[in-house]
Amino acid sequence: MSPEQLQRQVALVEAVLFVSKEPVEPGRIMEFLEIQDIAEFEKILEAMEKDYLLERPERGLQLKRSGGGLQLVTKPDLHDELKRFFTVKQSAKLTLASLETLSIIAYRQPATLAEISDMRGVNSTGPVKNLLQKKLIRITGRKKVPGLPALYATTQEFLVYFGLNDLSELPSLEELTELFEEKEQPSLFK
C-alpha cells in the first residue's frame, strides 16, 4: 500500500465512523475497503490511533475498539469541559415536546396535565414544568374533578413572544386545515 493509498483508507474509515451512529464491525469496513488481509487493516487502524493520540494533541477525537466494533468518540480528558458545554441552560430554546405542550395549552386552555398527556400520548410533566419556568404558562385554577388538578393557561409573556395582541389572533384550525388538506386544483395541462 502506498502512503497515498494508506491516507485515503484512513480518511474513509474516519468518515464512515463519523457518519455511523453505532459502532461498526471491522469486517464490514474491510469488505468496504476491499482488504482481505487483517494485518493490512490493522495498519490502517494503527495509523489512525497514532495520529489521534500521540501525534495530534489538537484532535478532539479518538478511535475506540469495543466488543461491538469500531467507533469514534471524544478524548476522555475533554469530558469535563464537554459536560459544561452541553448542560448550558439555553433559556430561549424550547424542545419539540415543550412546543407540543404549549400548543395544546394555547388551543385548549385551561387544560390539566392529564388532558395534555392524553393528547400527546406521553406523560408531559417535564415540558409543563419547563414552560412554567419560562413563564410561558401559568396555573389559573383547579378543575372541579377528583384530585382537583391544576389548570394551565398561557401568559402575557406567551402573547409577547408570539407577537399576538390576544389569543383570538392565533391562527384558526380551519385555516390550517384548508392549507394542509386542500385538494389541488385541476392543473392547466389535463
Added chain:
Amino acid sequence: MSPEQLQRQVALVEAVLFVSKEPVEPGRIMEFLEIQDIAEFEKILEAMEKDYLLERPERGLQLKRSGGGLQLVTKPDLHDELKRFFTVKQSAKLTLASLETLSIIAYRQPATLAEISDMRGVNSTGPVKNLLQKKLIRITGRKKVPGLPALYATTQEFLVYFGLNDLSELPSLEELTELFEEKEQPSLFK
C-alpha cells in the same frame, strides 16, 4: 495563546462539533472557550481548516460554516464511497417544482401562495406543502389583504440545506441579471 493552548482549543471545538447534532453558533463556542476576541476565535477555526484540508489528506472530515453555525461534515470527494457503504440515501433531492417555488420565496419573502402561483403560472399548493413538510419554509404571518392569506418565508433549515450563512449570501437580483446578460444563452432551459 501558546501553541499548547491553541491545540487544546482546537481539540475542544472538534469534540463539541462532533457531539452536537446541529450546527453550533460560533457565539456559543466563544463563550464556552472564554474567548472575547473574534480574531482569536478565527485563528482556532483557521488552524482546524488548514489541518483538515491542506495538511492532512488522511482526514475524512472538514469544518463547514453554514446556517449561522459550525458543523463537522465529511469531505466531498468521499461521497461516492460513502454512498456505497451506507445504503440509506442522505436525503431526497428537491423537484424542480419545489426548487422554483423555493426560489420565489427566497427572493420575495414573505410571499403568499397566490403570488407564488402567479409567478410560476401554475397552482403551487403541492410544492408549498412539500416545502413546509421539509421545514425549508414556514408561515410567518398573514398578509393584510382580503382573505388574510398566509405569508411564507425561508427557515434556518433552508440555510443549512443550501450551505448558506444567511440570506444575504444569495446573489442579489441585480447580480443575477448581470450574470444572465454576460452569459447570454440561446435557451431558457439549457
Added chain:
Amino acid sequence: MQTEFDGYQVQTEFFAGPLDLLLHLIRKNKLKIMEVRLSQITAEYLAYLENRRGINPSRESEFLMTAATLIYIKSRSLLPKPEIPSEESEEKQLMHTLIEYEKIQKISRMLQEMEYTELLLWRRLEMNENFSNREYALKEVSAFQLAEIFFDIIKKKESEQFLTISSKNYSIAEKKEEILSLLAGRGFIDFSEYLSRLDSIEEILVSFFTLLEMIKCHLLIAVQEQLFGTISLYPNQAGQLDN
C-alpha cells in the same frame, strides 16, 4: 428516424427550427406570441413522440416546460387581466413575465447546484433521526408553527381511530396486471388522475402500493412533470411494453 440526440424541430408556416430557439425569439421580441400556433406545435410534437420508440424523460419534460411557458404566455395574452396597470402594454407585460420566469429558472438552477454540493457532505446519522430532540430558538417559532404543531397532534389522534384497513377485494397481483395493460394501451399513466378515478379508499391504497412496488422493481419510472407537480409513470424500458 432521428438519432437519440436530435432535438425536436418545430415546423410551422412562419417558423422552422428547434423549440428553444422559438422561445428565444419570442423572448427577444422578434416573434409575436399571438402568431404562434401552440395547438399545432403541441399536436405535432405529440405525433412525433408517438413515432418514437421509448421515452426520454428529461427531454420530454424539457419540452413540457417550454410548451407550458408558451401556453402560459399565450393564455395571458388572450385572457383579459383585471389588475394590469394601464400604462403597461400587453406585450411589455408578457415580456416582463417571461423575464421574471427566466430569473426563477436561473435561481432554481443555482439552488440545485448548491443542493448538489451540499449533498456531497455527510452529516452524522443521528442528526436526521433524533430530529425531535432539536431545540427551537423561541424567536424562530411563529404562532403559525405553534398552530401547525397542534394541528399535527389532532390529526395523529384522529388517525388512530382509522388504522384498520382490510383489503380483501383487491390484490396487488391483479392490480399489477391492470396497470400493465393500461400502460400498454396509453404509454403512460398520470398518477393523480389514475388514483382519483378509483372507487374506494381501499382500492386506492392497494393501487398505490402496487405502483410503489412496480417502481421499486424498476418496472416503472415516475417522472414529475415539473411545472404541474403531477407525476407520470412510464414503462422503464423502451419497447418492453410495446403494443
